[in-house]
Amino acid sequence: MIRIVGVLGIALLLSAACVALEPSSARAPEQTSVTFLISGDPADEEAYRTLVEHFMAEVPEIRVELLNIPGQGDFRRRLTADFAAGTPPDIFLINYRRYGPFAARDAIAPIDAFLAQSDVLRREDFYPQALAAFTWRGELMCMPQNMSSPVIYYNKDLFDAAGLPYPTNDWRWDDFVNVAQMLTRDLNGDGEIDQYGFGVEAALVRAAPFIWMNGGEIVDDPAAPTALALAEPASREALAWFVSLQNAHRVVPDAVAEAAESSLSRFLNGRLAMLMESRRVVPEFRRIEAFDWDVAPLPQGKEQASILHSDAFCIAAASPYREAAWRFVEFANTRVGQTILARSGRTIPSRIDLAQDPAFLDAQARPHNSRIFLDAIPTLRAFPALATWADIEGAVDAELKQAFYGQIALDDAIAAATMRSAEFFSRQE
Amino acid sequence: MAAPFVFGALLLVVLPAFLSFALAFVQYDALSPPTWRGIENFAVIFRREVFWIALRNTLVFAFSAAPLQALGALMIALLLHPERRGVRVHRAAVYLTSVLPDVAYALIWLWLLNPLYGPINLTLAWLGLPTPAWLVDPRTALASLVIVAAVRVGEGMLLLIAAWRTAPDSIYDAAQIDGADRLRTFWHITLPWLAPWLLLLLIRDLVMAIHSSLTPVILMTGGGPGYATTLLPFLMYEEAFTHLRLGEAAAMMVVVFALIGPPIGLAGWLTRRWWREDAA
């Protein structure tokens, strides 16, 4: 019996060693295999899988292995760990707010040269705002795949039930609060709110459009930031309005309700009337059958403004297959490639010529009011490009969340965020 | 025959321990080669308020979770010590909590502590007691983590029951002749007998509380709300893998080692002392 255990143990030791030594995937000799890392829910993954399959049918000599890490935080840590291990994914899809640390450390292969030599892609085909967001010290680092801005998703059935007209494209902050209040209801009279008017993540990226709409700024000098400017009157006023949605008007689930069931899940289950989200939820929302929904622009303030959301394909500088990786990135950004993703609903193309295309402005597919995404484009602004921006945003979010849920005073939150983020403005990386 | 063991110990524990000291003095982002930075890493983390918050949280967490755990283990060992019918079932119920995988344990508690739907708050509401928001409220978040850690007393319970058995009958015989009741017997005989083990258990729990806090923090709170549950291991993890500052993370690790070094030393010294006396 013991002998069997011993032999088995040694056999397993060897097999474990074999597993360890074996390359990640068996491939045909002439085939190049590249890895492609994304972060999304199952619907996102499906959309990108379709893209990958189309590419591999078109270019059989390159195999693309799609990896998905749900959760932005986990995704970033995974990416960092991969880079640190010297085995980064050949291609990864990343938000412009998050690529700074990699760009600053020369971990991303700039794509200027690739783009210049391309027969199918031209710089002019893409929205300049998206290109600018991925330009680091004068060089285009990554190829923007999409471009959008946050909007208000609303449940039409709940509006109908309350006898309210649907939001117009020019509604203002006060209208919004009124509507949200009328949609926040205790349906069975037990003293607990069963249906909330509005759901939003308490984060700087959600509050930023309102700060800009109010004429405020997030940092002192957007071109060369040295400190947060959230304490300025215009910025503070906008933040005060934003946090009052929860801690004064109570139209947003409080911390306890949010922890019990997320706003996203409430919206999906028809118990939350309006949700501020980016374009990324559309594939999942298209599966909703229980009610009808559409999108409305953010309620307006003094000025028109919104925040840029954009993800781009980046190629790792350490990748031995940069050429093959570029061929995939190139394909993904052709009309064909971007059409595939636009059809899934996941993205708004970064190509100007596709934005008006039925693949995106499909009258049959929800949201019907998709044009508002395009209308917002001229008003889009972006966060500053800093290697330490993730630290700064993290410091602000930690405080903003507490102020939003009424756990600390707004002014204390702003003071703490300003102080804790100071070191990251001066830090050289 | 001990070669794999010794090799493994050197490679996986001793070498990494030295490596982390070395890392603490360099600037290293894992992308480019490390560069010498001297004590600047320590200066940077000491200047950072969040580091001090995390240090305070870590100390509060460890010094409340570990004593509670030891005390709980003692109480339950007291209760489940005598061999009776059904006692195996009782012990198994207590012990199984300790063998649950950390991830599963954390997720189960996340559900139990759910402020609206969680069974704990529903029970409290049913009893007419106040229902705290547990992990969601910055005032109770750390305390909730302490409770979650302190409830796992299975190993301690088994250890104490076993230690109890090693007590020679002779010391109890004397008590019986004297007609002492059970409470006094416990207080004057059993407790002193268990004291060394209790102290060792306490020190072990202290060390483990600090090190094993990473999983529950990642899964249950992400360090929030605010920084209420940011403990040093989590801060290190964030520094190293979200912000690519491995040098500063290593400096924090050195601080953690400095924290738990004295308890480990104390444990070693006490063990030696006690059993030398024991043998003498």
Added chain:
Amino acid sequence: MQRRKTPQRASGAATAVKPMQALSAPFGSTALQRIVRLWRRKRIGRLLRHVLAWSVAALYAAPLLWLLVASLQPVGQPPPRTLAWFPQGVAWSNYLEIFRVAPLGRQIGNSLLVSVAGALITLLTASWAGFAMSRLPASSRRWLVGLALLLMLIPSSAVWLPRYVLFSGMGLLDSYAALVAPALLGTRSLLALMYYWSFHRISCEIYDSASLDGAGVWALWRRIALPLARPTTLAVAVLAFTHYWSDFVDPLLFLKSTQRFTIAVGLRMLQQMDATNWPLLMAAVVVMVAPVLVLYLLLQIILDKDASLHLRSSRLWRDAPIHLQLSAGSRTKEERR
């Protein structure tokens, strides 16, 4: 209420307790004495104890029951706002759904591979180390046992950062070798010490007679030591298997390909997908927890059933931590051997 500390307790020296003197110490207030008197009435005391023991057990078992109930709740409805001991509308489909939304089957397979490999290697290394400890001359033994004790206080979670740098340098990242590596030192040094303690009790004469027959050190280990330590082997196997099955931080840091992920990381990914989808999350937790609980219960049953082993095994199983402390501290005992 004031309690006088007895000098014996303060000194901490267990054998120094002189019961007679200790019991004559003044003690407590009248309230306490009343409780003591109540305690004396054996029947009430016994009943109280019984009730208390069952309620503690129930308290500890309740979370598992709630877990099961939560995992059967239909998805999409708000969970009930009243205490539910039985799910409202049993949704067994949740258990199918989790395998659909996440590659749970594959992750379970990966976890099994890692855990079985880890456990088997651990059985070899831990028993070798324990055997060496028990056979070495006192001086080197003390050194080895000391090392093992030191390792017990530095859990692997304390050194993940430098280990990460090390594994990255060795090219071991994203391989199961990085996960199984701790098996080299017996996973936890406790396991090696458990073997040591169990081999320690085998009398020298058995070895001596075998050595006379020409058996080498490997033969002694295989033919004499291991068969006599069967309960330890069972316990170590279960402990090691559970360790790798439960391990979260190592795979989180060292694995990168999603197709290699183990179930612990898989659960985390499920949580990231939809943090408040409690029914699915709890169903996945049940799937992860079930094998561990079954293994421990099986172990208990096997050890109990084996009547001849019962006394030794149960003592061994429970006393292990004590005895390793003992073996470290008492030099005289070791030298006596």
